[in-house]
Amino acid sequence: MxxxxxxxxxxxxxxxxxxxxxxxxxxxxxxxxxxxxxxxxxxxxxxxxxxxxxxxxxxxxxxxxxxxxxxxxxxxxxxxxxxxxxxxxxxxxxxxxxxxxxxxxxxxxxxxxxxxxxxxxxxxxxxxxxxxxxxxxxxxxxxxxxxxxxxxxxxxxxxxxxxxxxxxxxxxxxxxxxxxxxxxxxxxxxxxxxxxxxxxxxxxxxxxxxxxxxxxxxxxxxxxxxxxxxxxxxxxxxxxxxxxxxxxxxxxxxxxxxxxxxxxxxxxxxxxxxxxxxxxxxxxxxxxxxxxxxxxxxxxxxxxxxxxxxxxxxxxxxxxxxxxxxxxxxxxxxxxxxxxxxxxxxxxxxxxxxxxxxxxxxxVGRRSRFVKIVGLRVDLGQVERMLADLGVAAASTGTDDRLVVAVEGEQDTQLLSKVLAQGVGLPRSALTLVAVKELPRLGSGKLDYPAVTALSAEMTKAAKALPDVAAAGRTVAETNDPASTGLSNEARSSTANTLTVKQIFMDVLEVSEVKDTETFVSLGGDSLSFVAASVRLEQVLGHLPPDWHLTPIGRLQPAPKPESQPRRSGIKRTVAPIDTSIALRAVGIIFIVSTHIGLFEWQGMAHVLIAAAGYNFARFQLSGQGMPRLRRQLVSIGRIVVPAMAFIAFAFLVTDRYSLANIVLLNAILGPVEVTTQWHFWFIEDIVYILLAMSALLAVPWINRTERRYPFLYPLILFGAGLLTRYEIVEPDVPHTIPALWLFALGWVVARSRTLLQRCLVAALTVITVPGFFEDNPREATMMAGILLLTWLPTLPVPRVLTRPAAILASASMHIYLVHWLVYPPLADINRPLAVAGSLAAGIAYWIFCNRCTSTFQWFRNRSKQQL
Structure with a gap:
């Protein structure tokens, strides 16, 4: 032959x-x-x-x-x-x-x-x-x-x-x-x-x-x-x-x-x-x-x-x-x-x-990707596209009597089953929908459809093994619960922690799907959501690496317990690390409000928070490219602008202290030259102006490429440009707005400092440029201390009992700053500590209200998508 x-x-x-x-x-x-x-x-x-x-x-x-x-x-x-x-x-x-x-x-x-x-x-x-x-x-x-x-x-x-x-x-x-x-x-x-x-x-x-x-x-x-x-x-x-x-x-x-x-x-x-x-x-x-x-x-x-x-x-x-x-x-x-x-x-x-x-x-489809179920011709590719439009990755197969669909991640399978049944025109009994951690794939990366078909048999077997639980709408994670499969307590705890971590991300970031390969930043996290996520994660995991916001979610695991140290019941750690920017925001808003009310005098924290804003912008707003990144930056700015405009509009209606220019955050441009109550919101305006300018700059392709290629040098150049207004070499076009770009850029440089030499340079620039900004040495000392803390200490140890209050104050800091202008005047004459407490409480209440409005809007938005 x-x-x-x-x-x-x-x-x-x-x-x-x-x-x-x-x-x-x-x-x-x-x-x-x-x-x-x-x-x-x-x-x-x-x-x-x-x-x-x-x-x-x-x-x-x-x-x-x-x-x-x-x-x-x-x-x-x-x-x-x-x-x-x-x-x-x-x-x-x-x-x-x-x-x-x-x-x-x-x-x-x-x-x-x-x-x-x-x-x-x-x-x-x-x-x-x-x-x-x-x-x-x-x-x-x-x-x-x-x-x-x-x-x-x-x-x-x-x-x-x-x-x-x-x-x-x-x-x-x-x-x-x-x-x-x-x-x-x-x-x-x-x-x-x-x-x-x-x-x-x-x-x-x-x-x-x-x-x-x-x-x-x-x-x-x-x-x-x-x-x-x-x-x-x-x-x-x-x-x-x-x-x-x-x-x-x-x-x-x-x-x-x-x-x-x-x-x-x-x-x-x-x-x-x-x-x-x-x-x-x-x-x-x-x-x-x-x-x-x-x-x-x-x-x-x-x-x-x-x-x-x-x-x-x-x-x-x-x-x-x-x-x-x-x-x-x-x-x-x-x-x-x-x-x-x-x-x-x-x-x-x-x-x-x-x-x-x-x-x-x-x-537009696959000729062989059609099945006929109860007399109805079903396009399996269209099923996957329907779910993709809802933001759900899926793989669909079918037999003569059943449509089998695997969806990736933790999903509301009952709701998705209802949406699919209505969209395709099948009875619910002819649909099996299974949620899996990851869609099964072949070595080539293509979807493994025979494995999806096999999931239907696994679901049936699991349902028979657990007759007291309805099979419809259950996920693979549920039917393979460690408690029902004989896994150890440690394995059960690990599984629970993985689910908890994902749930924290979904709750904090208002997303319906979280993959192991995604990060806090890639999911659209910013400095506002960072606070809530970090504190909750630290409670679940027992620790947080400094770069957790850039770490794939699947790698965020609980800290291992050393075998050589037996567990001591009833004894808990009394100190926990907290992100320095969170601590500065929490302390800063207390000092700002207390200074305005006259409880005590401690100025300079507002300028520290401007540097912290640059620090967080560099950490959370520079990932991704093109329109998705710009959209995420604008959404983050919107989380500042919308609550601010809404409250200032309310203040405009109930008092005579503010103008229409305040409502649209243009007082620095359209408002009076002399400093009046209309300048109460200068801090919000400065931050919004700078964030818009930075987003616009990075939308220019060659500037964007420059920033990515020179991540430390780029903000250093911005810092140098900001010094022109800091030292009044160039007069700012915006009257009475305290020059703040140099502080924002300095915080950005801090976030990009990776080596000892770079941190030393940042520290030197801080010590050189801050003195002389005010004719007030204590205020300048506060500014230098805050920026140096950001530079050298990514986290600060605080009593564990204070971590949650600090997180709440930091999260609500902008809202407290907004509302305290209305809350404290009638209370200050009665009792200044009461005025401080009342301002903090009212700001936290407004923060909770805004969050609930956002959650409600997101729910209606998701529901509308599902009904389309």
């Missing part, structure tokens, strides 16, 4: 030496030139022999696997390619296809096992590669790809991506996955460099590798972008990144638009791509300059390919059909199929599509 090799293998595999001493492969251990790689490939090809044989390779992203892959292609040996970490899949395919040679990892190296001398198979001359379309399940159904398929698709991809020998691609996807393999093939076809790594994008070492090796691109599936959110990708400085490619499933249009705009601002391109294993890898790409305007499109056919749309009976949209040199030879399900030649000439994708007015193709 053996056939002597008569045809050369795949050109990009046997032509490696053409690129000479150009770097071909870089790992953390070694760099190989194309000449060196070609020598290794030739040596391994000699081990495979000159007779064509069927080879099975369990591969990972390392040099050994790559050399074996290229050797098989160069020698013309048909190759079954599988992931290294799925040995059962390899065993299944070995049993089904009886390969002549098996290559798999062994003791840190790669082992070649010759199972037959020569070959027991009749192998078609064109056959080069066999890939599975079912992930890593070991299904015997394989895609038969030819040498021409591989070469043509590699050249096509390299053409529209503009790959040159100067490019360097990081291998973010497994080479056993057709998308990851296409990155390898396309770059080798142009003499470019592959940076081989198995690191994930959530690993800081990955980004260090990207910078050190000057990578120009990496590939991403939709799930990768979720991970990028959690690691603050938008804030990273990657000057040599040229483009990111996306495939492996549909990326939500808002995400496409967001990353296209982010790339435009930062100097790299986003290539949205569409493909299937049956087309070797790629069939379409969306030109980057069209992504922001057409984020729902898959784009244009790749060079050498073409599309048409065939009508489908009963549907408005037709099926997308692709023709091109990269279309597979056909499927194989038995060893006998390996001798067959081409059995198809075009690829019926199974996707429903349309062509828009711009001439771009758009996939």
């Amino acid at each position: 053996t056939t002597q090799l008569e045809l050369a293998g795949v050109p990009f595999a046997w032509g490696l030496a053409d690129y000479g001493d150009t770097p071909a492969i870089i790992t953390d251990r070694v760099t190989l030139t194309y000449n060196e790689l070609a020598e290794r490939v030739e040596a391994f090809a000699r081990r495979l022999g000159t007779e064509r044989r069927l080879v099975a390779l369990a591969a990972s992203n390392n040099i050994e696997s790559l050399v074996a892959y290229l050797a098989a292609l160069a020698g013309g040996h048909p190759l079954i390619l599988l992931p290294e970490d799925k040995p059962t899949a390899l065993d299944s395919l070995v049993a089904a296809y009886d390969p002549d040679v098996v290559i798999r990892p062994a003791n840190g190296e790669i082992a070649l096992v010759e199972r037959h001398q020569g070959s027991r198979h009749e192998l078609h001359p064109d056959l080069a590669l066999l890939l599975s379309t079912s992930g890593s399940t070991g299904s015997p159904k394989l895609v038969r790809l030819s040498q021409r398929n591989l070469q043509a698709n590699a050249e096509s991809i390299a053409s529209y991506l503009g790959i040159t020998a100067g490019d360097r691609a990081a291998t973010t996807l497994p080479m056993s996955y057709c998308y990851g393999l296409s990155v390898i093939n396309s770059h080798l076809s142009r003499g470019a460099t592959l940076v081989l790594t198995g690191l994930s994008v959530v690993d800081p070492c990955f980004w260090e590798l990207i910078r050190q090796q000057h990578c120009t691109s990496f590939a991403a599936v939709p799930y990768t972008f979720e991970l990028l959110e959690g690691v603050g990708f938008g804030d990273m400085d990657l000057p040599e990144l040229r483009y990111i490619t996306q495939a492996g499933g549909r990326l939500a249009p808002d995400q496409v638009r967001r990353y296209a705009q982010l790339g435009s601002a930062q100097g790299w391109d986003l290539f949205v791509m569409y493909g299937q294993t049956e087309a070797t890898a790629r069939m379409a790409y969306l030109p980057p300059h069209l992504a922001a305007d057409h984020p729902e499109a898959i784009g244009l056919p790749v060079p050498g390919g073409s599309f048409r749309i065939d009508p489908v009976e009963g549907l408005h949209d037709g099926e997308l059909v692709y023709t091109g040199p990269n279309v597979m030879l056909g499927y194989a399900e038995t060893p006998e199929d390996l001798s067959r030649g081409r059995t198809i000439t075009e690829l019926r994708t199974g996707d429903l599509a349309r062509k828009n007015a711009a001439g771009l193709y758009q996939v």
Whole structure:
């Protein structure tokens, strides 16, 4: 049955030496030139022999696997390619296809096992590669790809991506996955460099590798972008990144638009791509300059390919059909199929599509993603889109009698079931909805739909095991409660703490879904919500790392109890750390109110709070990019502006102390020059003006890039600009507004100080610039003390009994500042301590009222979305 090799293998595999001493492969251990790689490939090809044989390779992203892959292609040996970490899949395919040679990892190296001398198979001359379309399940159904398929698709991809020998691609996807393999093939076809790594994008070492090796691109599936959110990708400085490619499933249009705009601002391109294993890898790409305007499109056919749309009976949209040199030879399900030649000439994708007015193709659904339940045709893709519109990530499957939907995160499953049943038109009894911590995915990052179907059986089994609990609407977390599965108290406590942490974030930030990869900042947290979250988290976790607001939620775990120290019942810690900015806000508002009332005199805290505002702006408002970040900044400003305008409008109605200019926070511009009661709210106006100006500046792309590249230098320059008004070198345009930009910028610099030298510089600037600002040494001493505390002590130890009162005062500080102007005058003549207490209590009450109004508004907003 053996056939002597008569045809050369795949050109990009046997032509490696053409690129000479150009770097071909870089790992953390070694760099190989194309000449060196070609020598290794030739040596391994000699081990495979000159007779064509069927080879099975369990591969990972390392040099050994790559050399074996290229050797098989160069020698013309048909190759079954599988992931290294799925040995059962390899065993299944070995049993089904009886390969002549098996290559798999062994003791840190790669082992070649010759199972037959020569070959027991009749192998078609064109056959080069066999890939599975079912992930890593070991299904015997394989895609038969030819040498021409591989070469043509590699050249096509390299053409529209503009790959040159100067490019360097990081291998973010497994080479056993057709998308990851296409990155390898396309770059080798142009003499470019592959940076081989198995690191994930959530690993800081990955980004260090990207910078050190000057990578120009990496590939991403939709799930990768979720991970990028959690690691603050938008804030990273990657000057040599040229483009990111996306495939492996549909990326939500808002995400496409967001990353296209982010790339435009930062100097790299986003290539949205569409493909299937049956087309070797790629069939379409969306030109980057069209992504922001057409984020729902898959784009244009790749060079050498073409599309048409065939009508489908009963549907408005037709099926997308692709023709091109990269279309597979056909499927194989038995060893006998390996001798067959081409059995198809075009690829019926199974996707429903349309062509828009711009001439771009758009996939709108999956022909096979329809099920018929109780006589009703249900579009499973539409089910997922309905939930996505509600902000819920979901995966839906179905049988002849039931729709099965998995939703990610802690969800109100009863409400979602009701919304889905109404939206789809199914009876509730025909719907199973399961909440899971994370949607099940294959190794490629694609959704694992068979695993979703299996969840229905798990729910039924759990319901039978717990007959006293209704199965409908329960989550997987509930049916697998540690108390009912025999887990230890420690495991039960850990699970409870994880849920509690997420619940704190949902409560404080008014969000309905929290993922383990998200952070306080990525969820839109700001200095106002920071106070409530930090105090509640410290109570649950027993500790808080200084950078907890930037830490993925899944990593916020309780402090371990040392085994060597037995637990002492009845004894609690009497001191707890509290964030310094929280302590300053709590103490500051007491001092401000007490000074205004005349209980005691301690000025300077308002200016300390301006520096604290800059400090918190840098911590909470600079993550993300583009419109999402600007929107978050404006929402944060709105949380100041709306309560202030509402209260000042009330004060305007009940007193004669204020004007219309006060209501719209424009007294500094439109109000009287002389200082009157209309200047009571100067602090609020200053903060709002500065925050608006900073947000506007950072909306300018080149300024934004400058801030990200020089995070310490940028606010230092702002500080220098602010000194022009501090020393009255430049007179401020806003009359009587005490120059405050330099203090805000100084707080910003404090937040960006990472080294001892930087902190020393900030301390020196504080000591140099604060004296002389007032003709009042105690006030200046207060300012310096507050700023130096922020610089050197991120947290302060306080009696535990005071942590919650401090958190409440800090959270309500702005509201107290607003209302005390009306509360204290009638009380001060009776008793000044009473006036202080009354002002604090009234401000806290107004803060609670505003929070409840916000919560009510959010509830109605979410309900309206769910009813659409």
